[in-house]
Structure formats: C-alpha cells, structure tokens
Amino acid sequence: MTAVDALPLPPPPPLGGDVALFLDVDGTLLELADRPDLVRVPPGLIDSLQAVHERLGGALALISGRPLAQLDTLFAPLRLPAAGLHGLQVRGREQASLADDAPPELAAVLAGARALAARFPGSLIEDKGTALAFHWRAAGEGAGAEDALRQYAESVLPRLPGYFLQPGKDVVELRPGGAHKGTAVDLLMATPPFQGRTPVFVGDDLTDEHGFIAAAAHGGSAIVVGERRPTSARYGLRGPAEVMAWLGRAALAEAEVAR
Template sequence: MSAATASQAGGPAVVAEARTEALFLDFDGTLVEIAETPDGTAVPATLVALLGRLQVAFDGAVAIVTGRTVADIDGFLAPLKMVVAGVHGGALRLGADDAVTRLAEPIADNVFERVTRVVRAVPGVLVEHKGTSIAVHWRAVPTASAYLEAELRHALAEVQAEADLILTRGRRVFEIVPRRVSKGAAIAAIAELPAFHGRRPIMIGDDVSDESAFEAAEHLGGIALRVAGEHFTDEIADFRGPAQVRAWLAALVERTTP
C-alpha cells in the first residue's frame, strides 16, 4: 500500500511505498526536540512504538542516522534496537544484534584536552567526547559562538599534523570529526544491507551534518526532507518540527499497514 501524506499528516507532498523505499532518520531536531543539554532530551512516549511499527512496515529498512553514539540511541529507544549510524557516521551497527563497528579511530586525548582548555574559558559551554567525535555545545551561551569557533579552529590547526580533523557547525554546537567521516558515507554503507538494497532512500534531517546524508540519498535516487530549525528556515523546510515529522511517520505507517 502507498501513503499520501501532504493533506492528511500536514507534511510534505510525498508518496511513500513501504515495499520499495527505506527510511533514514536523524534523531535530535528531527524525531525529538532539541534540548538545552544532551542529557535533557525528552523522548515522546509514542516514539518507540512508532519506530517499531515502521520497522515492520518497511521490512527492517529503517535506520537512525545521528550525531549521537549508538549507546545513546539504544538508551533513548529501549527496548527497541535499530540499525544505527552514530557519531555522524563514525560508528555503525548494521543489525540489532551486531557489534558496533568504528569507521574511524577515536580522537586522541591530547586533542580533547586542548578543546577542554578552550571550553573552560566560557562558563556554560558543554563538551562531549564521543569517541570518534568531540561536540562543543554552546546553546546556553549563544554570544560565545564566534570566540569558540575561532579558538577551536586554532586548536585544530595545532594538532593537524597528527590528526586529520575538521570543525563543523550544527544547531548551537560545534563538532570535531575526522575528515573522511560523514552521514552520507554511512547511508551509502547501510544502503548495501539486504533489507535496504535496491530501495529508494528517504532521508529526514534538520542540520548541517545531514547535508551529506541528503546528497547520498539523492545520489541513490531518493529524496531529502528537511526539518525547520536554526539551519533550515520554514520557507525551505518540509516539516515545521519533530512533532510534525512524527505525525507524518504515524500517518505513513497507518497507510502501509494492512
């Protein structure tokens, strides 16, 4: 069965076919609202059941593609386990019972220490070492953005000879990641799994790091759907926010379940 969505779920005018398409879903800002701190994320009570139903409807061709660690996603979605590309594509779990595979070496402690020294100068900024990435959250101190970006770029320049890292900007966060890691590369890898192979990918995301995932989905003949926020304005976004994404997905699963 197909699912027409625009008028019924308040989302984009897309017709999705569960038997021939695959869903790739960002987490923060797409499925759940952006929180003030990483630990403050609130997962709607209906989300786990919704994702479980989508997995059944799409014969397992549903993946989370996120900047979070795989362990974070497991914690938020317990007891559900999904195919997950974590840490912006730096880690993959290709099956519910599979081990997590790192696609890049962990960022060295000396880099983290250098970043921590920068962050200490700005009270209210949070730093996370996620193994293959480092996140610097400045949502609580928006005026510090320019200072942090300049200092972090300087810090990376100092260690560039030993670590090929780049600084990316997200929704009130800077991410330090290996240059060759991306959500787009992760989607290309997942698309080769039996459950996903040959299906048209639909990628939904809200942030800068999702741009490579959008490109990968479109390269595979799929589509990119954008969620409004600091990165995408209402004028170019397909969804106003995570609540509308969840409603669209709920309408989709209702119309794809016999």
C-alpha cells in the same frame, strides 16, 4: 541537486512500503535541548518507529551525530540499524563497524576545551570518544562562547591530522574525516534490507545535507525539518512534531494492514 532557497517546501507524500528510511535524531525526531543529555523521547515515538521498521521490512535506520550506544539508550528497547558519529560508526541488521580509537593528542585538546568552556557558563564540551563537540546553545547570545570555542577548535586542528571541523546548530565538532552521513547511506543501501529500495532521508541540520545528496543519488528524496535554507531537500516539515505525525500515519497504515 540544486539547493532550494524558497519557503515553504511542500510536505512529503505518505510513506510507501518500498522505501528505505533514514532518520536524523536531534532536531528531527527529538526537540533540541540545551544539552544532549536533556533531550526527551516523546510518548508514542518508539511505538511508531517499531511499526514503521516492521512495515519497511527492517529498512529504517537512525543516522546521527550521537554514538551508537547513546542511540540504543534513547530508543530502548529498540536496537535499529544505525549510523553514529556522522557515519563513523555504522551498524546494519547484524553487526557494527566502529570508528578507530581516538588519537593520543585528543586528550590534551579535550582538557583545554573543558578549561575554556568553564569560563562560559552554559557552554559544553561533549566527549564522543573519537570526536569532540563544542556546544554553546545554552551560553546565550553575546556571551562570547561561540567565538571562543570556534577559535579554540580551529587553533588545535593542526594537532589532529586527519581531523576537520564540522559545523552544526550552535555547535562545531572536531571529528575524523573519511565518513559522513552520505557515506553511511551508501553503505546501508548496498546491504539488505535497504538494497533495492527507494531512500528517503529526513534531517534538520547542515550535516544532513550529505545524506540528502546520497539519497538523491540513489534515486530517492529528502525532507528537511525546520526552516534551514538553502537545502537540497525536495520536501519540508516544520519540526519534530510534524515528523512524528508523518511517521504516526505510516504506523497507522501498518496497523490497518495487520487487521
């Protein structure tokens, strides 16, 4: 699919009952925060997710860079189908497939990263087990945190065979290769209740483009959240509030059907 440069993109159509819905979390369902642990789940979102999940016969999955355990905590009591760590963890309706254990070299890389981040107030090293995320959103522009953290991540990459650098919004991540959000979509689309449905992927970041491309390959479409361009998405929503309103309309439709 050709990347889209023009602004704006049209809003997505109403959510049909034959869809398999894949939702990014940070920046899509939730407003971004300076630290991953400071995000807030808005009132009504969990109820909307539950209603849409039921309307789609269970074919709604969260596809996130967060570990599965964090997703379950954020959206409790829901325990939705989900992919964590950008596809390294995938859980269908019944079971989870977890990433391999972290290589021993990662502990020393983590210690060095934390020591470096301590020199830049507001920067953060997020330990995801098998992956490390280097955040500088709260450090402020011009503080030097972005350059320092990027350079450190690039310098240690040769010590971690099989790893690569995954850029994102004010973050770069050291993570194992072999999986991404697109492979998570492929895996879930091959299994019930997603199988045979038309996929729709909603996301805001560069990491979501893999999911956008996979959705299109399965005959579906994608919705980009925010103004990031270019993108392969066909539709656009301006932010998490518009995503929630779109989901809320689908949840309302489910409630009408139930009457």
